[in-house]
Amino acid sequence: MPLGRAPVRTVSFILENWPLILLALVSGGMLAWPALGKSGVARVTPAEAVQLINREKGVLIDVCEPAEYASGHAAGARNVPMSALAGAKELPGNKALPVIVLCASGVRAGRAAAMLRRAGHERAVAVAGGNGAWREANLPIEKSARSG
Numbered sequence: 001m002p003l004g005r006a007p008v009r010t011v012s013f014i015l016e017n018w019p020l021i022l023l024a025l026v027s028g029g030m031l032a033w034p035a036l037g038k039s040g041v042a043r044v045t046p047a048e049a050v051q052l053i054n055r056e057k058g059v060l061i062d063v064c065e066p067a068e069y070a071s072g073h074a075a076g077a078r079n080v081p082m083s084a085l086a087g088a089k090e091l092p093g094n095k096a097l098p099v100i101v102l103c104a105s106g107v108r109a110g111r112a113a114a115m116l117r118r119a120g121h122e123r124a125v126a127v128a129g130g131n132g133a134w135r136e137a138n139l140p141i142e143k144s145a146r147s148g
Helices: 005-016 018-037 046-056 066-071 107-118 130-136
Strands: 059-062 099-102 124-127
Touching (some): 046 099, 046 130, 099 107
Parallel strands (some): 059 099
């Protein structure tokens, strides 16, 4: 077979089988999407957070600034602003306990959970949607004049 015929066959194969090729690419992309889209931080819903607190003695940490925390936070949450997170005494000494991290929207909580995991809190998770999702789930909110 002459060398010039191989590219023609490849092109005709692609043209004749483009729906199958497209299907293979889309399904492969869908399989790879969860791995590519993960930031490395586990996220939980507010309901899953409550289960971790009730069933596994999870500790709820709010990484909002003190003024944000005072204006409304999840009931029972300990306030540890992001800037004070490293080595904070409010963190559980038992690093095997779940640490559930909240913030206003969930963005800082994701970063904080990643920091806590690097620091050895292997079960640190962020609440997806933060305090907003907590409120939408009709879970208890407290207001306070002080943090912690």
